[in-house]
Amino acid sequence: MDSPEQKITKTVSRVDASKESMANSRQVIGINFCGPTPLMWRADDLKSVRELGIIGTLVGSLARQPRQNTRLGRPLELLPEEGRLMADMGRAAVIPDSTNEDPEVNPEQVEQYHAGLENSFQEQGALALEDRKTTLMRVITEKHNENSGSQEDSDGAVRDRLEALAHGFSFPRTAMAVQLCTARAGLSHCPEVRRFLAADWPIPRDERSETRFRVFRDLRRQGFYLTSAGKFGGDYLVYPGDPLRFHAYFIVVCISMDESMPLCDVLAIARLGSNVKKTVLLCSSGGSQEDDGEEVVYTSLQWSGMV
């Protein structure tokens, strides 16, 4: 990572960001369901969604290095609460699954595909030839600089060699590189069309999902970033800023207002929190089914030491 590249990236991203934020205000992000799991596939969507404070988890292999687990790539798996929040805000829509309609082989598309491949092949071949030529030129000029021969001879020689290269060069088909698409091509990538295609967000049926969602919405409104926290024995991990740069503050455990929690469970979760240096938040929502207006109640547990 050399610094000039860094600086360029920075300025470009700033410019892009302003352009994008204007475009995003109209853009509807597409969410695809794989079974009961909401996923997002397009890199642009992932970016715009992060600006809304939705982090998600990457679950696919990274294109650059597929055989490691430290950094993963697309698709992005969303928490059901994240998806529901975006759908409620009107910023995202569920793209219905079109795989079950199995059309016949579409000869037009196949022809297009092969034509595209042929095109790529020609272009790549030409580029490879150019690349070889420049390498050859560089080698010749180096040699020329070393032994100072007569000018006219060397020019003629260079031309001959270039011609020979052009004749003898062949770019085999096997050397062609091809793209393996991560996201599906097609209608769903047009933002305008998404509104028409949108299906309804599946509504959860039980109290626990409802509580989780209300807690999520409330914390998000306050500007926190949330991710899942199964490994910490809770429902969410709460970050003051982007999780890439900050440590989590809280572990959120969602419980129902009326439910009584046995003392051992309270002790267990409190000890866990103190071991990982995070505060545990017990959260419950108002209880009734009306939307908006009821409050979320928070209780924090923090190990304070013996007196």
Added chain:
Amino acid sequence: MFSNSLAFKTPRTRNHKIPVRGQKDFIPTGSDQQRDRLQQSLGEHWNLVSEWRGCEWNLVKAVWIPSDMIVELQSPAGKFWQTMGFSDHGKQCLHPEEALYLMECGNLQLFYQDLPLSIQEGYERFLYSKTMSIQHYQVFGHLKRLGYVVNRFDPSSVPSQYERQLNLPQSQDRSGRLPKRKRSHSPTSRIEEEKDCNREEEDKNPDSLPDLSAPDIDKIQTASHVDPTTSTEGGQGRSWWSKKGSRLPGQPQSSPRWDFSSIPFPDLGSRCWLPSSLTSPDPCLLPGAVGSVGACDVAPWLQRLNLREVRMSRREWERERDRDRYRRDINQDREVRRCRNWAEYQELQERRIQRSRRDRPAHLWEGPVTPLHDPAQVTSTGELLDKISVIKSTRLLEGESSLKGSEEWRICFNIYQPDTVAEFKKSAPGKPYSRMCVCSFDGPVPDLWTLKLLAFQSGDVPVTYAVLDHGDISFYSFKDFQIPTDVSF
């Protein structure tokens, strides 16, 4: 973005390094420095995430067949064939999760209806069933990326407890069951092979029972207390080897090979047995290639037997005496000797129990609730403690026979360690390192019944639980541990 100018150089020359994430901050201060660092991290992040996936054009190509839910290879498989895939009617095939993983690694191009499939389409088409959902695929991918060899679990491939005790050699490719309408592991003929293997122990000499000629039988003087049993050969005396004269080649193999009622086992250690040799066995009883074996000279073997009297030290003799104080040889009991058959012996036992019961106080023993233990009965401390215990400890694999299958919990994968990859053979994979069950933090915690069920299904291979939490995976396993008891029996 994909462009031809980049494409022809990669994947060989592409930069494969992943930038390292720096230290995180604890408090957001809103400072420029923090913002810049965030922008940089995000920038790197988007670069990595949006990079295109490429592969060489002539890479392995395959076709998706939805009716069978398998992927059929169109060009010869690469290095991955050593640990993944299976053959079906001469074609090389892959399971959908294996194909999807290879696509993600850039090693496979998958076509459906003549057009290449994207990874998104792969996810949507392959991962909707209960056997292979997106959760299962996440665990599969995670483990494959770490280098493990992962394949689907087949319950019929686990040897039963009895087979393990016998230490049978594993038959080749035991996944011979052909499920209806689904992909097959191997052709039907394997099923017959399997059944034959199971019978092998009993069935050493299936069809080659030759002539039923009488073997040479020498008269052997055996010890007097061995009674001459039935002899089908007209009372020529006992021989070391019995004849299988009554068995015809075509008969079903239901009776045991050896007729123990007619085989006397010479007591070589007994002092009154003095033959010089054992007769030669009937060749039809020996394994095919051995042929006929001559008579056995017993003398050198007798020399090897230790026929000396045991000389115990005084302490050992005392210990023996104390032990024998409570041991009654049942054959010395006169009443038992008077019994002529098993029924009479049981009657005697009943009478004896009744007699001892007559001495017991009625108020204790006649009511519905009786004492746990009769002081007149001999028992040890350990047994007494067992009687008064409230909870019995159990081993994980106990009570297997009463466990029935579960819809919710099942073992999905076999895992083999990465360092075995070099010698890994699909036809004889050996014992897996572990077996995987996939569940989620949203679902129920496995209870003891589930743990037992899965441990039993897995045989002697430990089971690991992969718990998913919206993309994060944690692995848990339960170990069977026996608390030592402090009582000598």
